[in-house]
Amino acid sequence: MKTLLSSFMMVLIFTTGFSQKPDYKRTNTSKQYVRKNATSPSAKADLDAMADAFEIMRSIRCDAGRSWYYQGAIHNIPAKIIGANKLCALYETEKDKLFAWGDCTHAVKTDTLAKEKAALHFLLWHRLYTWHLEKIVRKLSCKEDFAIPFWNYGSDIVDENRLPSQLQDPTNALYEQSRYSLLNNGYPIDDSTRMDIGLQLNSLATTTPFGGETGFSQILEASPHGLMHDYIGADGKEILWNEIYQDSMSGLMANVPSAGFDPVFWLHHSMVDRIWWEWDNSEYGSRPTLEELKEYPWEYNFIEPNGDEITYSLEEVYAIVFDPDYTYEDVEEPQILAEVQSPSMPTSLKDAFASSKKMKKSVQQGGETLLWKHGFNRVIGNKPFKHLVSKDNAKKTIKHFKKAQPSKLVLRINVVVYKEPGHYFTVFLRYKDQPDKYLGMMTFFGVNHHHGVQHHHSLGEEGAKLSFAYEISDDLVDTNDEFEIIINKRGDSKAKVTVETMSLSAIN
Numbered sequence: 001m002k003t004l005l006s007s008f009m010m011v012l013i014f015t016t017g018f019s020q021k022p023d024y025k026r027t028n029t030s031k032q033y034v035r036k037n038a039t040s041p042s043a044k045a046d047l048d049a050m051a052d053a054f055e056i057m058r059s060i061r062c063d064a065g066r067s068w069y070y071q072g073a074i075h076n077i078p079a080k081i082i083g084a085n086k087l088c089a090l091y092e093t094e095k096d097k098l099f100a101w102g103d104c105t106h107a108v109k110t111d112t113l114a115k116e117k118a119a120l121h122f123l124l125w126h127r128l129y130t131w132h133l134e135k136i137v138r139k140l141s142c143k144e145d146f147a148i149p150f151w152n153y154g155s156d157i158v159d160e161n162r163l164p165s166q167l168q169d170p171t172n173a174l175y176e177q178s179r180y181s182l183l184n185n186g187y188p189i190d191d192s193t194r195m196d197i198g199l200q201l202n203s204l205a206t207t208t209p210f211g212g213e214t215g216f217s218q219i220l221e222a223s224p225h226g227l228m229h230d231y232i233g234a235d236g237k238e239i240l241w242n243e244i245y246q247d248s249m250s251g252l253m254a255n256v257p258s259a260g261f262d263p264v265f266w267l268h269h270s271m272v273d274r275i276w277w278e279w280d281n282s283e284y285g286s287r288p289t290l291e292e293l294k295e296y297p298w299e300y301n302f303i304e305p306n307g308d309e310i311t312y313s314l315e316e317v318y319a320i321v322f323d324p325d326y327t328y329e330d331v332e333e334p335q336i337l338a339e340v341q342s343p344s345m346p347t348s349l350k351d352a353f354a355s356s357k358k359m360k361k362s363v364q365q366g367g368e369t370l371l372w373k374h375g376f377n378r379v380i381g382n383k384p385f386k387h388l389v390s391k392d393n394a395k396k397t398i399k400h401f402k403k404a405q406p407s408k409l410v411l412r413i414n415v416v417v418y419k420e421p422g423h424y425f426t427v428f429l430r431y432k433d434q435p436d437k438y439l440g441m442m443t444f445f446g447v448n449h450h451h452g453v454q455h456h457h458s459l460g461e462e463g464a465k466l467s468f469a470y471e472i473s474d475d476l477v478d479t480n481d482e483f484e485i486i487i488n489k490r491g492d493s494k495a496k497v498t499v500e501t502m503s504l505s506a507i508n
């Protein structure tokens with residue numbers, strides 16, 4: 001307790017000089033547009049306008065920047081189309097790409113630096129991408145106050161977990177047949193997935209800092225972002241006709257190269273953007289600096305509402321992204337799920353700890369000490385996968401937890417997959433006789449893509465090795481007692497997920 005108290009004092013001293021947010025925060029306060037909750041009556045006019053615009057966009061030639069095909073291809077496009085491309089004759093393979101096609105941040109290879117670099121731009125790039133589509137729709141629909149509604153999935157109001165009616169109607173330009181039939185038939189997201197998303201949103205709200213493997217951006221990208229891509233695209237659940245690939249496989253949204261072609265993409269990414277927007281405006285929010293973006297540059301190419309091409313410098317990106325011309329409609333706050341707080345860490349201390357983390361760089365490259373590591377080579381079955389952390393390792397963990405300079409304790413679960421799984425996993429930490437603490441999820445959207453694999457092929461004999469990281473500093477209790485790590489399989493698909501190792505590191 002003494003050490004905790006002294007670190008609390010240090011944190012206090014450290015933070016007082018920085019109690020104001022840096023002044024790059026909002027300079028221009030003109031918020032002209034309001035993005036509305038897609039399933040509320042207030043969004044109806046915007047969804048109708050969007051349908052009008054998509055009607056036009058679907059009729060425009062694929063080499064015209066404002067067409068539905070062109071806009072979808074900006075996100076990504078299959079490396080090769082099977083047979084003659086019925087939707088866009090000029091595109092057969094990657095060499096036929098037009099300006100800005102295939103620019104999304106999911107399109108990276110496996111090396112860590114490239115991943116880190118793309119991850120830093122994930123939210124920024126998608127904000128500009130949706131913002132440009134929004135302006136195009138505004139122009140084509142002639143609805144001057146149009147803004148892209150957000151789909152508020154994970155809400156504890158069950159009806160908000162249904163697709164908006166326009167998207168379920170086969171005669172509407174926002175319809176796409178290649179989606180999970182449950183959603184297209186008007187049912188809400190199933191209860192267990194909906195509640196898992198709720199847990200994830202709750203935990204994301206206090207995740208810090210912006211970047212890094214346990215930071216807000218990558219955690220949000222995994223879920224609900226990646227989870228919802230797979231869920232909407234019925235990955236592992238149904239075989240659908242994917243008209244972008246021209247093949248039977250999972251739906252448009254479940255594959256990075258076809259995701260941008262499903263109109264629900266925009267409502268989904270409006271939601272992802274809103275989750276970020278709320279976090280950015282909260283006390284936990286932080287931003288990458290312009291210098292960091294420049295260290296890890298990315299291309300920003302889009303289409304203007306009049307059809308012109310536009311390329312942004314990173315300075316321009318920064319100015320637009322952190323002062324958007326829209327805001328989000330208020331929705332009822334979801335009920336915060338009660339979480340047991342560690343008895344040794346009072347709320348005020350927890351907050352102080354959080355704000356000390358906030359000051360750190362958004363991409364962390366601190367020193368790392370491995371505290372323990374355990375090998376398994378075990379497939380996660382239908383029963384929960386449990387690992388009891390030994391007394392010795394629990395002691396090592398808590399010793400670091402109590403250090404005067406709190407280091408970040410990161411649990412890593414290293415898995416191997418031979419085929420992209422369509423299901424996901426939830427991860428919990430459990431002390432005997434205490435409620436489980438939610439650590440996060442393992443999701444797999446984009447694994448094939450990141451590994452340069454075409455959809456029907458396996459990931460080779462080696463498989464794809466993936467690492468999932470969870471910061472557990474806030475979930476530990478001041479005790480030498482053993483604790484368990486529990487992984488629950490959610491949903492099913494043919495792909496097996498094998499846990500190779502689990503480890504805990506202290507990162508300074």
Ligand SMILES: [Cu+2]
Pocket residue numbers: 225229259269
């Ligand atoms: Cu996405």
